[in-house]
Amino acid sequence: MMKITIFALAAFAIALAFPQDPQQQQQQAPVAIVKQDSEVDVNGYNFEFETSDGTSRQEQGEYKNDTDQQGLSIKGSYKYVAPDGQHISVSFIADKNGYQPTEHTGEDAANPQS
Numbered sequence: 001m002m003k004i005t006i007f008a009l010a011a012f013a014i015a016l017a018f019p020q021d022p023q024q025q026q027q028q029a030p031v032a033i034v035k036q037d038s039e040v041d042v043n044g045y046n047f048e049f050e051t052s053d054g055t056s057r058q059e060q061g062e063y064k065n066d067t068d069q070q071g072l073s074i075k076g077s078y079k080y081v082a083p084d085g086q087h088i089s090v091s092f093i094a095d096k097n098g099y100q101p102t103e104h105t106g107e108d109a110a111n112p113q114s
Contacts, residue, residue: 031055044072055080069096 031053038047048058059076072094079089089104 053081064095071096 029052031051033049034052035048035050035056037049039045042063044060044062046058046060048056050056055078057076057078059074061072061074064071064073073096074094075092077089077091079087082088090101091104092099092101094100
């Protein structure tokens with residue numbers, strides 16, 4: 001009886017792992033990296049990438065060691081198309097005051113002003 005239960009659970013898990021809509025899976029092309037750059041040194045870093053589906057990210061980090069702040073100060077942005085088709089773009093700063101995002105949606109997402 002125990003073997004039958006284990007087999008049934010395994011078969012159920014395999015069935016759940018298959019895509020629910022095979023046509024939708026076939027229509028999605030693989031996503032490729034179309035642009036990638038980075039630079040790292042002792043004072044900070046910067047990187048950016050873009051993929052074939054329109055997703056992109058860029059970020060610059062600078063090491064601060066002064067009386068106002070000690071540690072990394074980071075500025076960046078990322079954008080993507082949500083599953084519902086909405087264009088999302090977020091600009092952010094992360095420093096001694098924490099993570100501070102600014103979201104842009106719709107037409108603003110195509111050209112966010114940082």
